[in-house]
Amino acid sequence: MTTETHTPGSPALTRTGRAARAGRGAPPQPPRRRFAGDGIWPWLFLAPLVGGISVFYFWPILQTAFYSLTDWGAFGGWDFAGFENYVALFADPALYLSFGNTLLYTGIVMLGIPIAVFLASLLNLPGLRFASLYRVLFFLPYVAMPTAVAMVWRIIFNGDFGLLNYGLGFLGIDGPYWISTPGAATVAVAIVGLWSSLGFAMIVLAAGLKSIPPEMYEASELDGATRWRQFRSITVPLLTPSIFFISIVTIISSFQVFDLLYAILGSSNPVLPKSMSLVYFFYREGFVNNDKGYAAAIAMVIFVIIGIVTAIQFRLQKRWVQVD
Amino acid sequence: MTEAVASVRVPPAARSSAPTPRRRTRHRGGSHVFAHIILGGGGLLMAFPFVWQIIMSLSTNAEVQSVTPVFWPAERQWQNYAAVFTRLPFLEQLTTSVVITVIRTVAQILFCTLAGYAFARMRFRGRGILLALVLSILMVPSQVYLLSQYQIVQNLGLLNTLGGLVLPGLFSAFGTFLMRTAFLAMPTELEEAARLDGANPFQIFWKVMLPLAGPTISVLAITTVLWSWNELLWPLVVTTFSDRMPLSAGLATLIGDRTTDYPVVMAASLLAMAPVLIMFIVLQRRVIDGLASSGLK
Numbered sequence: 001m002t003t004e005t006h007t008p009g010s011p012a013l014t015r016t017g018r019a020a021r022a023g024r025g026a027p028p029q030p031p032r033r034r035f036a037g038d039g040i041w042p043w044l045f046l047a048p049l050v051g052g053i054s055v056f057y058f059w060p061i062l063q064t065a066f067y068s069l070t071d072w073g074a075f076g077g078w079d080f081a082g083f084e085n086y087v088a089l090f091a092d093p094a095l096y097l098s099f100g101n102t103l104l105y106t107g108i109v110m111l112g113i114p115i116a117v118f119l120a121s122l123l124n125l126p127g128l129r130f131a132s133l134y135r136v137l138f139f140l141p142y143v144a145m146p147t148a149v150a151m152v153w154r155i156i157f158n159g160d161f162g163l164l165n166y167g168l169g170f171l172g173i174d175g176p177y178w179i180s181t182p183g184a185a186t187v188a189v190a191i192v193g194l195w196s197s198l199g200f201a202m203i204v205l206a207a208g209l210k211s212i213p214p215e216m217y218e219a220s221e222l223d224g225a226t227r228w229r230q231f232r233s234i235t236v237p238l239l240t241p242s243i244f245f246i247s248i249v250t251i252i253s254s255f256q257v258f259d260l261l262y263a264i265l266g267s268s269n270p271v272l273p274k275s276m277s278l279v280y281f282f283y284r285e286g287f288v289n290n291d292k293g294y295a296a297a298i299a300m301v302i303f304v305i306i307g308i309v310t311a312i313q314f315r316l317q318k319r320w321v322q323v324d
Numbered sequence: 325m326t327e328a329v330a331s332v333r334v335p336p337a338a339r340s341s342a343p344t345p346r347r348r349t350r351h352r353g354g355s356h357v358f359a360h361i362i363l364g365g366g367g368l369l370m371a372f373p374f375v376w377q378i379i380m381s382l383s384t385n386a387e388v389q390s391v392t393p394v395f396w397p398a399e400r401q402w403q404n405y406a407a408v409f410t411r412l413p414f415l416e417q418l419t420t421s422v423v424i425t426v427i428r429t430v431a432q433i434l435f436c437t438l439a440g441y442a443f444a445r446m447r448f449r450g451r452g453i454l455l456a457l458v459l460s461i462l463m464v465p466s467q468v469y470l471l472s473q474y475q476i477v478q479n480l481g482l483l484n485t486l487g488g489l490v491l492p493g494l495f496s497a498f499g500t501f502l503m504r505t506a507f508l509a510m511p512t513e514l515e516e517a518a519r520l521d522g523a524n525p526f527q528i529f530w531k532v533m534l535p536l537a538g539p540t541i542s543v544l545a546i547t548t549v550l551w552s553w554n555e556l557l558w559p560l561v562v563t564t565f566s567d568r569m570p571l572s573a574g575l576a577t578l579i580g581d582r583t584t585d586y587p588v589v590m591a592a593s594l595l596a597m598a599p600v601l602i603m604f605i606v607l608q609r610r611v612i613d614g615l616a617s618s619g620l621k
Contacts, residue, residue: 041525042451045442049435050454052495057461060472067471119366122359130360136608137367140374143604143611145554147576148593152377155586161389163376195370203616256465259556263576279557282467287561292471299467306465 067296078293085297095301097274098281101186105261105277106254108190109197113247116201121235123202124209135206138199150192150263154179157188157264179265182274189261189275193254201246208242209235248313252306258283278302374594381405381590388586404587405595411585412592413567417574421596424490424570425552431494432548433541440503441529445515455504461497466557474561488562489570493552499544506540507533543614546607550615553600571596 071081089095119138123131141149156163159177168175178188216234225233236243258279265272276284282302286295380388381404383397408414442448443455473492482488510533518528534541559573566574575596578589604611 042442042446042448044526045438045446045529046454049439049495049500050458052435053458053461053497055476056473056492056495057464057469057497058457060469060476061461061464063472063475064468119363122363125356125359128356128359130364132608134363134367135612136605137371139608139612140601140604141370142615143550143600144374145572145575145593145597145600147554147556147572148597149373149377151575151578151589151593152373152380155380155388155590156373156376161391161393163393166391166393195373199370200615203612207616256467259554259572262556262560267576279467283557283561286471287474292475296471299465299471302465303468307463310463 064296064299067292068300070293070296072290072292072294081293085293089294089297089301094273094276094281095298098276098278101275102255102257102277104186105190105193105257106251108187109193109250109254110247112194112198113201113243113250116198116205116246117236117239117243119198120202120205120209121231123206126214135199135203138202140199141196142199144196146196146259147263149196150260153188153192153264154266179269180271182271185265185269185271185275189257189264192260192264193257196260197250197253201250204246204249205239205242208239212238244313244317248309251309255302255306255309278305377590377594381587381594383587385585385587388590401587404591407585407588408592408595411588412578413574414571414592414595416567417569417571418596420486420489420568421553421570421572422599423486424493425549427490428493428552429545429548432496432499433544435494436496436499436503436544437534437537437541438529439500440505441507441533443500443504444507445512445533446525458497458500462501470557470561473558477562482562484563484565484568489559492558493555496548499548502540502544503537506537510536542610543617546603546611546614549603550600 067078068085069080069082070078071084072078122128123134155161157178159165159175159180162175162178164178165175176184178184212234216238217230220230220234256279257277261275261277261280262283265275269275272280278298279302282295282298285291285298379395379397382400382402383394384401387394387397439458443451443458469492477483477488477491480488482491514532514536515528518532523531553570554572556572556576559570560576563569563573566577569577575589575593578584578592
């Protein structure tokens, strides 16, 4: 390869000459074109990443699948246990409780999507001033450290001196002790989840809105369509791919809620066993109760649930996404 | 070229005036007030917790716990910020956060661009299968590898060390995917020219392709910084001493403490968030577009 260097220009000529001579029946264009990666090079490029991924991701995935079939003793030793963990897990009320809490959390966070559609359509009004300021304000919670914002939300939700109950008092509502009442705690965490993910949904949806041709609105306006009618008949249908995308991302990330729950409720909160999410349940079994086999089984269940959601996504995407 | 065509077609008078028909402009002008009310009000609501946090960080503990909220502390308690450094292992945690974030960001840029380039532009046996395997990791929730990663770090004797904190996050399937997409979109002419000039594949990558990938690398850097700075579960698992934790985990362990000094906790939270929030405000356009296009937290 390096021998070709000294005479710039000539290798190209040689190649065409060779190609011309070799033009018998073989496919003429791509066959012996030299890629930079031929030989050892691609492996040198890939070694650090593939090595790291194999050790810290591939192997752990296989190992967790195996762990889920083992029973861990108090001192870290283990025995093969077959499907014992799964049998026990499916008989464990904690699984259904944490699954239910996760669903409730996800449902509440999903309520943010219609709000985000509405806000994004306002944000996309042509010639809107301060649009980038609004983007920043709505996006701020998304980039803020979850454990740091959780601190202020803990106080806002405080039953005695929290701002939320103070505000509700004006409406004549006696707010609950949010963080120490089982159902209310999940709702409180989900409100923060909604608050922190709204900006992201808005930005993705606003990008989707940009791709709708303005002529559609102009044409419908000539036909006398109202704003609401335009929103319903043009905006929402043409936005379905983005709406669908953001729903899936929201569901998947909500199913893995941990940070906010842990930081808002606090690890020593007595209400936690009733308010925990699936991932908190996993964390508790694996790292607090030190039952690695059981925790691995929970991880596999989370994996399967997310796998199902992803599979549904790919199925439905064909029906939803418009090709234009 | 299209601009030239447009300028021929559109009469100058029409171009200098508003680009949209007047009737619609009036229509929109009216609804903009409504949009500003909703977006402005909503924006304030979104920012309010941060403002409230600032107010509380300058209050006394009694003011924070007052049943009638104190919206304007009688005296600004700036010493709460000093207390963050004297009463908490804040400096240690901040250093840890900075170190792990910098190491991970540099490592991910290096490893992911190299691998992304190989997947995008090089030919080798098993490329398709290897790529599929790497990408399949994207679909696996982190809990699935967490237990075993912990086991590995424990066996290496790296619990409560920077090495243990930093390790798994050095490698990213998402980053590889991101960089591969970027390299796929680049023209091949430059590479071919460099090859004819006798550059070896690493030189082509380093001198020609890497500089071209700048914008995507910045997206990768931003997502890595955000994720590493804010991450909780892994640090919580591998560190048990508060002075060894990064800020995210350190803050989470402050609570539940009976003797919580709320204003100091508020000040600590604000200081912990500040670097990333400042980065966001300075680079807001790039951060928002990058995150939105990557579709990942």
